[in-house]
Amino acid sequence: MGVLMQIPAYETIKVSFDGTVCTLQIYRPEANNTINDLFTDECADFLNRHSEHISVLIIKGLPEVFCFGADFSAINDNVADGDPKGQNPENIYNVWQQIANGPFISIAHVRGKANAGGIGFVAACDIVLAEENAVFSLSELLFGLLPACVLPFLIRRMGPQKAHYMTMMTQPVSAQRALEWGLVDACEENSENLLRKHLLRLTRLSKTAIVRYKKYRAELDNSLEQQKACALKTNLEVFTDPDNLNSISRYVETGKFPWEK
Template sequence: MEYQTVKVREQQQICFLQFYRPEANNTINDRMAEECHHVLDRYEESAKILVMEGLPDVFCFGADFQEMHDRMANGRQSERNPGRLYDLWMRLATGPLLTISHVRGKVNAGGIGFVAASDIVLAERTAQFSLSELLFGVFPAAVLPFLIRRTGTAKANYMTVMTKAISAEQAASWGLVDACDDDSRSLLRKHLLRLKPLSKSAVVKYKRYMQRISEPLAQAKPIAVKANLEMFSDPQNLTGIYWYIETGKFPWEE
């Protein structure tokens, strides 16, 4: 498969997956979700560790509003498949690979889903984490089951309703980030050195065990997907998103 939204390389049973949509601020579209699924299909057997990275200034910035705007501008209904993205995060959280998010720059909205679904989260100290959905009349339905698993309900609620970015150090104190440093690349290298000796079979058995005790994630899927589809088919919400892309102003500034 020729990838358009990600870059992939494998080195000593480590698969490096880089989100690569610089022209779109590393936002998520259906193609990115499908390409990530393809990477997992391809490397789940041969690799032991998956490292997800973004660009130096943005890890992943959530749903591609520009693509949604363009579809609406052309008279087409927004075609979305939140279930497929939820399944991707489930594979990261419960599949046979040890998953690491190496976060630099900003991570927002759906990007938090990748982070919260990871086994280990490493961040540059200048990284910022936010959930901006409520500014547009929607909420992070698919993200929240994974975020709550890491931070607990109270902190996930605070991030959702406040909509403002928190620092890497704050995210670490809440459990969203496991370790942060000024030199996150060095931090990643140290973690990989520690993880490399683990046997593939031990990792697989451990992740299968974790899957059995992570049933709430599976149970939450139909509720999360239904809420996501309802919010993003609401004409008022879609109008607010369209207005934001056209003018750079939030819906209440209309």
């Protein structure tokens, strides 16, 4: 209960504890569970404060959308205010690194749509559980963008060719196909029951064992840190390109994709 009393009142996430099992819900229903700076800051703040108290971290979204990626409306507002930089990619990359390498087992519980930056949260997790009707997509190339910060995590999880194919095609992938490709570890119609079965096993592990294993896992594969500088550079490049920003603004204001007249 002491941990619960210390959790700040966040605006974009809902956090609850059951012993050392923590559920972090992405909660921006008014914005289709998209990623803005406040959301990233709140995720980082929570993880920095409480990682040592967590043995299993469950990340979930809403029933219809897990996370839909960057908040185009917020980016458009920033550009209108004379700030062409968009969102800071290092902040979200650091959050994903914490999820991937932190001293806990991370589980993505995916229902509904996971798109673009939402795939970053999925790919960063140690275990991915999905409802059978969940769908996964990378839509960035449609707007001249790249999933630059997502790809190091996605390649680490499912291999370079499937990540390459998913990036180029931009179309939604079913939970069953994501399972075949290695993006998802298990899926069922009743994903809550699937999560419950996994927790029955994972909660038998000691915090000490988890910390040692996750540290060793990170030492075996330090690709996320090695690729970080390139990912951030590329992300900034595509999100400061005037043509891309114009495409984002047009989509926000008219609902038209770049190829539509």
